[in-house]
Structure formats: structure tokens, C-alpha cells
Amino acid sequence: MHHTQKLTLVLIISLSILCAGKASFRGKSLDELAGTSIPISFTNLVSNNYEILPSQINPQRGSYLIISPDGIAAYLDDFVEFKQSQGFDVYVSTLSETGSSASDVKLAIENKLAVDPMLEYVLLIGDVDGFAECPSFYYGPENDVTDQQYTHLVGDDVVPDVFIGRLSIDSLSDLAVIFSKTIQYARDPLAFDQNWLDRGLVVAGNYSNTYPIPITPKWTSYWLMEELMDYGYEQVDTVFYPPIQQGASYIIPIIDNGVGIVNYRGWGDANGWHYPEFHVEDVNDLNNGWLTPVFMSYVCNSNDFANSVDPCLAEAVLRGGTPTVPKGGVAFIGPSDLHTSTKYNNVINAYMYDAMLNHGVVELGPAMQAGQYGLTKEFPAQNGSGEAQEFYANVYNILGDPSLQVYLDRPKQFLIEASELTSNDGLLQLIIKDSDTGQGVDKAVLSIMADGEMLVKGVTDMSGTFIASLDVSGINSVVVYANKGGYMQGHE
Template sequence: MMRRHLSVALLLACCACAAGPGDPQEKCRAVREKVHDCLVDYCATSGDDVCRSVSTSERSLFADDAAAACAELDGRAVDDLLASDCSLVVETMRESLSGKADAPCPPYLPWCSATRGEGDGYEVRVISYDWTRATLEIVLRDLRLEGVVQGGVEYERLSIPGEGTTTTVGAPAVPVVNLLVGAPPDASAAVVTGLRTLETQSFEELLVWPYQRPARETDAAPEFARDAASYARTDPWPGGAPRVDPMAVWRNYKAVRVQLQPVRYFPAQRRLEVARRLEVEIEFRLDGSNRDVIAEGEASFAAAYDEALVNYEALRELAGPAARDGDHVRYLAIVADPLAEAVEPLLRLKEEQQLRTKRTLLGEILPERSGDPNADAQKIKDHIRAVYEAEGIEYVLLVGDVEELPMYRESVPDSWEPVVGDFWYACLAGDDLLPEVAIGRLVGKTPEEIAAQVAKITAYETGDRFAAWRQKVLLVAHRQDAPKKYTQCAESIRTAAYAAPASFVTLYGHQNHTNRELLDRIDQGVGIVNYRGHGSETAWTEWNDEDFVFGSLPSANGSLTPVVFSIACLTGRLEIEGQTLAEAMVQRPEGGAVAFLGATAPSWTLPNHDYDRHLFRAILDRGIRPIGKLSNAAAVELLTQWGFDRNAAENVKMYFWLGDPSLAVDVGLPPREPVPIGWCNTQHPQALVDRADVPAVDVFGQVWVEGLTEPPGQGPFLYVQVGYGPAGTVPVPVAGSATPAAPWVWTGAHFNLDAGNNDEYAARIRVHEPGEYSYAFRVSGDGGRTFTYCDIDGSDNGFSPDRLGRATIDPRPTLPVTNAALSWPATAATTAGAATGDLRATLALDPAAFDERLVPFVRAQIGHGPEGTLPSESADWVWSEARYQKESDGLLTYTGKLTPVDPGIRLFTFRFSQDDGATWIYADRDGSANGLALDQLGRLTVNPAP
């Protein structure tokens, strides 16, 4: 019997169709519901790749954007999908997951929204900081939900972007916020002395996903864990006070990690309470000493401090160390005696780069070997610490074979082998894992092996830092569970918004790329090769069903030597006989890699994902370029997020650099000279009709730069924006003026695809006021200092106001309200000055015209007033903002609390506005459709305070 498949091309077809006048939103919701229902039914009895790899949805609790993916769906393809049997839908999903599909991932397939980049989930504001305490305000910006089906049960996986969760296996995994707070130099401890919740929001009917047993990359998937007793509890989870870790030393500053719990879950009631804003006061315990903190190097570590310490600016103003006068040693090389001459050209280069260098022969530290690698390692560390305390060094290079210059070995629980690495050498002050110096090593037994590595490093560091190939990043991902897991991690890196541009090229194993393609990409030149997946001592294992073993195929990248991030197990396990993958790439005399970041042991999966993201954020957001400081900054971010005990800490300890720790990554550098823009245009559409605040139409522009846009992928150094202004105006300055005649608003565009020799970019124009507008693209080749403006027929014949895109922006539609009702309770009681429990109201909408993107524009308030008064007529009512909870079939639920000041009887209700309070719809118990009645308002008894 012939099996029939819905082709992925058919599933994709509806993404390209323009929205018609009928019911695209309704059909879109029907498609998503169909896919969702098919998944739930299928995964109730199956555990194959479809069920392991997909999530039913991802959305924000604060501003649900699920409908954005459906904005343009319509057409016969949707009807075909809706009419299909579930077995056919599941088979189509399997086809998409297998990588056989040539087209992009359809937006309504549930896993396609899970690869978006992540922004900051919260903001920290320093209210005050002095020698004794810090007061901080935390504003929660995002709380995300991802639907997960397990055994036919639907859970919600909660996350605050970039943060961790509670870690009790089998109990609900509730997000937490972790802060690294700078402390005075004589602080010995810190305690939380005050915690105030300033704004809360509640959500009902959420079954939160349980925390699962962590797994290393080499482990089989652990058995699903759900603790019945944890889900039966009626008290909030997590309970208890904020966690404060011991005081730590991070080179120039003291710091303490504080874990807050803004999210509380009531498992039995399936209710979530979220502190949207809270204030925390931290008191420092001072012991009068300034031990361990040094003065040197603060400026060169400032970007890392600014990223990790939430109060860095205030800390620096109050307690910033002043560097000692005079020159000091910044670079220490510890060299096996026979290799000293071979490494000398690199050390001379360091001094030319203004890194004063100290050379120490290994024989001076270890005249005799003890037979205990850790005892020898301790003597090496003692020497590093002595030079650090005397000179304030920033970098340490170890040169020699690992048998002579040992790594530190640390036993860990539940593992048959120790964690081995160089990170231990970097932690010189305090009893903590915050690193004071950056460590790298060159491995070799002979002067010739070291000389070859030194020659590559020297060529790289004296080469053209602004070469186009150095701006490119090759993202390689293992095929397992794609498009989730490793591919999802790589996509989160590629799609994140960064302060500096980078040109990403992808090779994902599930898309049937070959080892030859991987080597060809490296041979063409890339600044960074980032691999995320499984590894062994000698290979990236079965990333595309085959092992990638460097040297098994010829390669010829010559002087185009990348920095490699190998975020995988074991690829740096130097203790084996023969070459590791790290050594094979770095020790190759010509070509290969100039530096390699790898692990010595099996590493933990989820911390690896976050570590990889932190590496790129440090480069592209903070401009931290020396590789040793870059990995240290990522390690501090990971430890702050995950904590200093176990999984993340083990990962941090096992990753190390083969290479010069001061070598600078050049991805994200602005061009040395402005890149001349050869040609650009506003491609299509030439005219559009859209809606204020909730745009649904993509606009596209193209750019050509000779030598940059012709190769595959995004061309480097290009900064592309789309902008709009009043119809008939132009964004370029008029004669005799430095500014345009009319203001234009600009926003960044993202790389979309290769279009012949051009690069195509896409964006949406978000306009707040209805009206007629002109729009166009512009391109900068010098980091935004100057722009080439791009009209419809291209920039080669000038920029003409009559050749701009034309946008008609209609008013933002309002949601058609059919009823507003005070749903629960009819009566309530509280004490004067104390808050009530949650009160609830609903807003009923026409389901046929419902658009989720408009929900954030509904303003809801809860109020109370004197007996005998109507809220629509009396000025004596007191109002406060209510909170949106959920939507079901066009019914919006809101909650709020009241805190009356005086005893007595008060009436209460809710009101709703879609024009920011210009007009209101008032709710009562039998609904707004028949008008507002006194006897249908809520009744509140306010008892005197005791």
C-alpha cells in the first residue's frame, strides 16, 4: 500500500500566501490546534523523535505573541492540512525533523518558534549603594512558557531568559533570578535584610514541568521524574528566604551571589504568583581588612565586571581600585626548559603589544618531580599566585607537555573519573571559582612542535584584523533531536540581537551536510568555528552520522586559521596516547586552528548550551576579545546563573585553551576603513497596508558589496536598517542642513537570505500613529556613522522621494467586546490597610475577530467606592491596575486586589479601556450588556485593623 505524505512544501505554501479578507486568523488558530491535538494524541503512546524533539508552543506570560506566526496564513494548503488525518500530520512533522525538507521551518509547526534569540528577562536598578548595604529593584520583563507533552499530559516549562530554575528533581521547576552583587573590599559576608514585593501578577491553571535529573552529554536520557507529593502540596514552592552564597573575590572586587525567587507556584491549585517588581536590601558584614583584592588590571577587566556585577557602576564610583603607579608585569610564561627558545618569538611579540612579560623556566619551580601530579600542580600555582600578588599579572601561558606541566585533577561525586583542567590555576584569591587570571597552554614535546604553533599565533596576531574572513562564524551542530537540543542552541546564538554584527554560516548535521563541506567552509576562512554536540577525544562524533576527525580529509586553510569553540565532551583530553582533536587542529604546522577551547571530560548538557551563548554575548555585546578573558567572562556568567556547586562548576573546571590566552577574537570588529556600498535597494513590497502597533507585513531590501555579499551567508561589516517618515519626505539632510527636513524612525533589519550576489534583509515597520508614510532601507559600512540610502530602483541613480515605499497605516483595531463581567466573588472581606485576595473579572470578545496581539493594549483596572455610587459617575472611586491572566475562546480573564484604608462597606468592580483610559467599559455581576446596576456590583466589607 502506498503511503501518502503532506509535503513540507505544501505545509510551507500557506506561509507565503497573503492574508485575505476572510478568516486567516481563525484558520491559523485551527491549524495550530490541529497540530497540537495530533501531537498530544500521538505522544500519549509514543516516545520517538517527534515527541522528544518538539514542544507544543512557546510564548510569554506577559505579552503573548503566539498569533504573530499566523499573521499571513491563508489558502488552499491550510484547508488540505485541516482535512488531513493525524497520522499524515505526524509523518509530515517527522519529515521536517529529519532534515529532508529544503524550505524553512513553517511558523505554525510548534517547534519552529523555539529557536528565537533570547533577550534579558529582567532589569536590575540600583536604588542605593554604600559601604554597608545595597538596595536593588528587580523588574521582571519576561517569563516564558514552553508546552511539553509527556505521557499524554501537557505541562508548561517556565523560564526567565538567561536564568535557572529550582533544582529539586521531580518537583516543579520554578524560575529564579541570580544576581552577582559587588561588595566593599573589606566585606566578609552578606545577608538579605529586606525584601519587598512591589507588583504581583497571578496565573491560573498551569501545570508546571518538573525539574529533571541533569545529564552529561554522554548519558542516556534519564527516566522522567515527577514527585507526586511535591505536586500535592498547597503551600507555595519554592519556599524559604533568598539564598546568599559566601563572599567571593574576583580580582579587583569582592562579590556575592544572591538568588531571589520572584516566581512562586502553588502545585495543588496550579496557580502561579509572579513578583513583577521587587526590592531587595543586602547588608554587608565588614571585617576591616582589604585582603585578596588587588589594584592592577581593573580597566582591562571592566567589560566583564560591567556584564556580571549588577551594581558595577555604583561599586566603581565608591570603591574602584586605583592602579599602582609604574609599569607592571601583565603576562607570565612558565616554560619547560628545552622549549624556551622556541616560544621566545611569541613572548617578544607580547612585549611589543605592551604586555610586559615574565619568563619562568619550569625547572626553577619543579627541580624534581614528586610523582604526584596534583602536588606538582600546587607548586606551579603557588608560583603563579606569588607573581600575581607581586605584579598583578593578567595572563598565564603554560608551555610544555601535559606530563611535565600537569593539569589539576579533582574527584567528583557519582563519576568514575576526575575533572581535569587548567581553570584551577586561574583562581588565585578567595575560596571560590571566580578567576583572577586567564590561562592558556601550548602543548608539545619538541622545540619544533612549539615553534610551529608560535609561528601560527604570530602570523594571526600580526595579520589583518579587519579581514572579511575574520568576521565570519561557522555554527556546526550535531544532528541529535534537531531542530531542538544542539541545533536550537546554535540557532539561539545566530538569531540573538547583539550590539556588534557578525556574519553567521550554519552547517547542521540533520541537514545532511558532509565532512568535506565542513572542511571547505574552514578552508574559505572563518574567524570562529563553533561546534555544539557530541565529542570524543579525537572527533566530533556522528555529528552528521559520521565522525569528524581532523586530518582524515585534506584541508588547505593555510593562514586562515580560526579560533575553535568545541562545546562538547572530551575533545581536549590531553592524557590519552596520540593526538586529541584539539591537538590535531592546533599543532598542524599550516592551517588547522590558531586556538582551541575544549573539555577534558564528559560535560553537562544544559550548562554547555548556556556557556556557548555566554561566549558570544561576551564577544558581540561586551567586546571582550582576548580568548582567555572571554572564556573567563562566560564562566562567571554561567556560575552566576547555575551556582557554584556541581554541574556548571564541573563544566567550568574542565574547559581550557590550547593557545595564547591574550590572542584576540576579531568577530564583531568595526571595519578599519569604511566599506563602500556598491548598490542597495528597497526590494518589495513597493506599497503596503498595515495596522498601527501590530504590523504583519514584512518588507525586504537588498545590498551588494563587491567581495562581501557574493559568498554564501551574510556579508560582514554591514549595518542595515529600515525606516519610515511622513509621506513625501526623504530621510537625507536637505541642502544647508545637517538633519532631514522631517524626522524618520529607524529600526534594525536582519539577514534573510542570499539573493544571487546580493544579501537580502527583512524587517517589519512598527508605526504607532495611523496615516500615510514613506519607507526605505539604508546601509552603513562604517558601523552607523554614515549611510547609503536605498530607494525602489536602487542607489546607483541617486535617491528619489517619488521612488520610496508607500505605507498606509490604518488605526490599530480594537477588540470587539460583547460583555464585561465581574465573575468572582460577589462579596469579599478584608481588614483596613490589608489587601484582599485575588478578585476576578472577564472580558468577552467576538472569537471570529480575536487577535492575541491586541491583548496588551487592553487596559484593565479594579476599583472600589462608597455605597450607593456608580463607578461611571462618582469621582470617589479609587482605581488601580488589574492583571491579565489568560484567554480561552475569546474570553479574557483579569485579576486584581484591593487595599482599602478605612473600615466600612465598599462596592467594587473592574473597568476596561482600549484607548488608554479615554473611554471605559464597566463590569458588573450580570455583565455590561444590560448596563451598570448598583445591586450587581461587588460588596466589600472592610473590618477595623486590630
């Protein structure tokens, strides 16, 4: 179990509470938002940047847009059905439909948002070249690859109007591996180890090739270790430089034993982390199977999926293993730029964990945005063109499903109670309870499906109740799926 506390980080940064921000949700005013439905993934941004009561907004599960090369579209059915079971209305667009340039794809996303304001997430499938080419943007004087410009759709700010991720693949096998990891992580994460999500790994290195040598990567990491232990983790291992430089022999067995998150601060590039060392080739030596953590790598260039080093560390982690014997991780966040700054990476690291641990922002896209937005609090003057706020809003990207709900400890389970469903009235009453406490679960996202199609979706009320009227003609049975952060997906 865990408890929530205010985060403090002595001597590293002055960590403000998230409510001080002034971000705009798609350029909307308070009057335009009051009483309307908003996508669940934007709840934190709206509630912390507008003087609005929770009762004045109506968070609902929205839609999910997949954009892929034409040759990949035939292999998406199982993943589409999985996302529907999480309550998303799912669209699939091929590059022949959107256009093959980055500007074409961005226009297609913008057009989809215009007709469906509940669009929450975009998933791009493909590397920037090769077998499954899917374009990206390039930002700044070093041409850093970025998918974030696809999300800057309304106004001239760098606050995302949708959240985006990419499955960077070089083969159909890569695609199958990533899909298998993602679905297993959501549906049955404890199948092979009941305790692995109560453990974490924090890696850091104080190194620079010029003086002064930074000391805050290790400070930040000691702080994070303590916060995770206070949250309720059973074990948080650390591998730090100094003293350890050859890190792989320490890191690999810890990951193989099972950890829910892997966090890195230090010195690196597309090949991997250098102090202590953990490189692309070391991913092949992992044997962690279905215990696939989320990697959070707040260090230069580790997520440069357009680098001549192919795969870069992020791609190697995401693609690792086979569909039946996976390895590596389920998702990876990190920057593409080679010259990021310690002081800014520290802030993004700290604010992202503040959002996850203290504010319940566990979907990967919104959590990373909360980290990036921390720069507006700690470095408010860095708000010009090319300065820190804009720069880091572009160079940090997600490889993996951007809607992935990160488990911060062992997930709870649902107990689903359903009334008898008959063809007379098609009325279905559901009560969603916590399997341990027996209490109703508020704001659980439900999807009622039959024959691989979503019939109805919705959100439970404060008592955990949801009532739906279904057209059951020609349907023999339905499956109810329940979803919420901190819970593994339930079904009945």
C-alpha cells in the same frame, strides 16, 4: 560594521544580563578597589560585580607569565617580544625554577601574583607527557585534566585570579606553528583575505545514545547564527545533524574558504565531533593556510589534552600545518570531561557570546570565564562541591594564547601620529586614531619598544593621546605598537 543588541534566546535559556553576578576579584572589597589600577582583563568582572563607576577604577595592561620545560625556554624570544609589543611585562620561568609538579607550579604562580598584583595571564607550554612535559591538575571522579586549578589562588571560590592557557606541543615544530599562527592573527590577519573574518561556521548535532534526544544544540546554534548575522557578519554557514552525518566534506571547504570562528554544539569525544562528523584525521585535510579561526567546542571531551587519543581534536587543530603553511585554528576552547550536559553547555555557549558581542570582552580567557559564570545566573542552586558551577569552572580549558583578542568581524586599523623624538628631552606625544573615522581611540594599549625591549607602556586617554618621557641615550629609533580589541595591532 556591526551594532550591539541585547541577546535573547527563546525556549533555550533565560539569558540574564552580566551585571547580576556576585563574583569577587581576588577577594577584594569595593573600598580596596576604588581608585586603584586593575588588570585590563578583569575589567568586565569588576565592573559587573561591584557597584563601582568606570571612573573609580584604572584598567591597565599588566603582566604575562610563561612557564615551560627547560629545553623550550631558548625558543621563546620572538614570542616574548611579541607579547611585550602588546603591552605586557613578560616573565619566563622554567620548570627547574618552579618545580616540576602541578602543586609546585601553582605555588610559583601564587608567589608571582603576590609580588605583582598586575599579573593577568599564565601560559603553560608543553603536553602533560612526552617531549615537552608540563604538569596539569586532574579534577573530579573521572580525573578530568584541568589547568583551571592553577588560577584558583585567592579564597575558596572557582573564580579565576589569573587567566590561563596552554600550548600543548609534542615537538619544536608544533611550537613554531602555534607561535606563527598567533602572531600573524594579531598583526596582519587580512594579508591573504580581506573578508574572511566577516564569515563564520556553526556546526551542531541533535543526538544521544539514550532517549530523549536533545533538540537544543540545534536551537542554540540557530540562535547564534542569527545573532552573528545581526552583529554584521556577511555569511554564517551551518552544518547540522540531522540531516548531515558525514560532516567533514561540508565543514572542510567552508573552513578552507575562511571563517573567523567555528562553533560546535552536539555530541563528541577526544576524537572529534560525531554528529555531524569532523575528527582529528580531518584536520590534516584542511587547506585554510593563514585563515586560522578560533574553535569553540561546547561538547564533551574535545579538549582532553591528557587523553590516550593524542592528539585530541583541540591539539590537532592547534598544531595543524607548518610554520610557513599553517592549517587548523589559532586557539581552541572546550571541556575535557566525557559526560558534560547539554543544558549547561548551552548556557556557557550563550553567555560567552553575550560577553563578546555585547560587552566587548574579546580576550579569550575573560570571555570563557564569562560563559562559565553564566551558570551562576541560570543554575544558582548548582553551587555545591562537585555541582555544575564548580564542575564547569574546572573542565573547560583553553589551548592557545589566553590573551588572544578574538576578531568578531573585520578588524579596524590604527593611524598613529607621533611627535618628533629628540635626545634633548626624550618627550614623545602620540595620538592614536581610527584610520577610517580619524577619531581618537580611547583605551588603546601602547608599547614603545627599541631593540626588542619595551621602554614604556600605557593607555590612551579619551582623545587618543598618550605622552611619555623616554631615556633615548644610545637608541637610534623606537617602534610604537598600538593594541585594542576590534583592531589589528598597529605599529609606527
